[in-house]
Amino acid sequence: MPVLAMIGSLVGALVDLGGPGHYVHWGFIQISWGNLIVIGLMAIVFILAIALPFPHRGGDDQ
Amino acid sequence: MSAAAAAHGAGSRRRFKPDRDADEWHGRYVPYDLVKEFLIALLVVILLVVGLAVVFASPDDKPVTIRSWSNASPVDFAQTAITELDGTSGTGSYGPPYNTNGTAQSIGFFAPAKWAGVHHPIDTANDFVLGPLATLPNDPQVGAAVSEYRAASPAQQAAWTAAYEKAVADATWQNGALKVPAGDYGPVGTIVSGLTSMARSGALDGALLSSRQFYGTDYTKPLLFIADGQYLASLADHQHLSGDQWGMMNETGNWPGQAWLWLYTLWYQVPPMKTSSNADLQVFSIMIILTIILALVPFIPGVRSIPRWTRLYRLIWRNHYREVERPPGTSGARSGAGPPKVPASV
Numbered sequence: 001m002p003v004l005a006m007i008g009s010l011v012g013a014l015v016d017l018g019g020p021g022h023y024v025h026w027g028f029i030q031i032s033w034g035n036l037i038v039i040g041l042m043a044i045v046f047i048l049a050i051a052l053p054f055p056h057r058g059g060d061d062q
Numbered sequence: 063m064s065a066a067a068a069a070h071g072a073g074s075r076r077r078f079k080p081d082r083d084a085d086e087w088h089g090r091y092v093p094y095d096l097v098k099e100f101l102i103a104l105l106v107v108i109l110l111v112v113g114l115a116v117v118f119a120s121p122d123d124k125p126v127t128i129r130s131w132s133n134a135s136p137v138d139f140a141q142t143a144i145t146e147l148d149g150t151s152g153t154g155s156y157g158p159p160y161n162t163n164g165t166a167q168s169i170g171f172f173a174p175a176k177w178a179g180v181h182h183p184i185d186t187a188n189d190f191v192l193g194p195l196a197t198l199p200n201d202p203q204v205g206a207a208v209s210e211y212r213a214a215s216p217a218q219q220a221a222w223t224a225a226y227e228k229a230v231a232d233a234t235w236q237n238g239a240l241k242v243p244a245g246d247y248g249p250v251g252t253i254v255s256g257l258t259s260m261a262r263s264g265a266l267d268g269a270l271l272s273s274r275q276f277y278g279t280d281y282t283k284p285l286l287f288i289a290d291g292q293y294l295a296s297l298a299d300h301q302h303l304s305g306d307q308w309g310m311m312n313e314t315g316n317w318p319g320q321a322w323l324w325l326y327t328l329w330y331q332v333p334p335m336k337t338s339s340n341a342d343l344q345v346f347s348i349m350i351i352l353t354i355i356l357a358l359v360p361f362i363p364g365v366r367s368i369p370r371w372t373r374l375y376r377l378i379w380r381n382h383y384r385e386v387e388r389p390p391g392t393s394g395a396r397s398g399a400g401p402p403k404v405p406a407s408v
Contacts, residue, residue: 032302
């Protein structure tokens with residue numbers, strides 16, 4: 001087995017996203033599930049950034 | 063001197079406005095290690111990138127070249143080649159910056175492409191067809207056909223190309239050769255067949271890339287030639303990458319794409335941009351105007367007060383406001399000056 005092919009099989013993607021894309025249609029809006037998930041994750045990170053307490057030492061401002 | 067001090071200063075005529083001016087901070091200061099925060103953020107991002115790359119990899123579609131196109135769809139290539147020869151292709155009839163055969167995009171008097179003029183001249187017949195064929199060293203038949211075509215009158219050339227364009231619509235690919243119904247198209251059949259063979263060998267990619275620079279980095283010609291055909295458009299449609307499919311946001315396969323371009327590509331989906339021949343310039347102008355408005359938010363009355371109206375900052379700095387608003391004398395109440403005096407409304 002060629003070395004490059006062996007390395008490729010070892011470090012190859014665990015999840016294959018190369019298949020036909022999946023999309024959400026809503027009126028004129030069309031968005032891929034990949035984009036929708038990333039946008040949802042960004043929204044969750046934003047909410048967590050506000051909701052979670054800021055790490056600070058005792059007596060510090062924030 | 064702070065804005066507040068300037069606003070309150072002796073002899074100053076400017077009144078203090080909470081949406082424009084800020085009180086000088088009289089409270090205490092605490093140290094904060096920005097370098098540490100930066101390094102932690104860098105480490106987290108590196109771990110995320112490596113981890114996600116191992117799990118999901120990244121899109122790696124093979125590039126579309128003239129060679130791959132002409133091998134996958136030789137009939138489409140031949141049908142496109144004749145439009146390059148007679149100048150009716152998308153590039154041949156585009157106008158500035160490539161030629162003067164089309165109308166540049168404009169909004170009223172605003173026509174930047176027209177003002178810039180033809181600064182990347184492309185004569186599709188010579189640059190895409192006749193010129194590359196002239197570089198073939200050992201093909202006297204094609205060389206004679208090119209010479210015959212060049213020597214003919216413009217009217218004769220137009221008659222040949224029109225006849226061939228009609229015939230090649232019913233062309234087929236059989237046994238490794240282009241089969242075109244017979245017609246009175248003179249040397250054009252030999253020219254297009256020769257160009258198709260050249261394309262399938264990969265020589266046309268090289269001929270279109272040739273430049274005076276040592277390293278050829280200008281892919282304009284091969285990209286335009288490929289974009290004039292139907293092959294690339296069909297691939298893009300299949301992958302949801304076309305402009306009317308929000309393609310600017312998308313990536314091949316199921317990978318997430320450029321989600322931050324949602325606003326840019328949104329305008330292409332709504333009238334009048336959806337059907338306008340000036341859509342690119344219209345969308346570009348809208349985004350420039352919106353970008354200017356965004357940059358000027360601190361100077362726009364009302365808009366600049368939205369953060370104070372929404373009071374989101376009080377949620378982010380809730381510990382601070384809880385401390386400074388605690389009644390004096392209670393445990394944890396902060397002495398000294400309070401936070402910047404930010405009213406709830408203007």
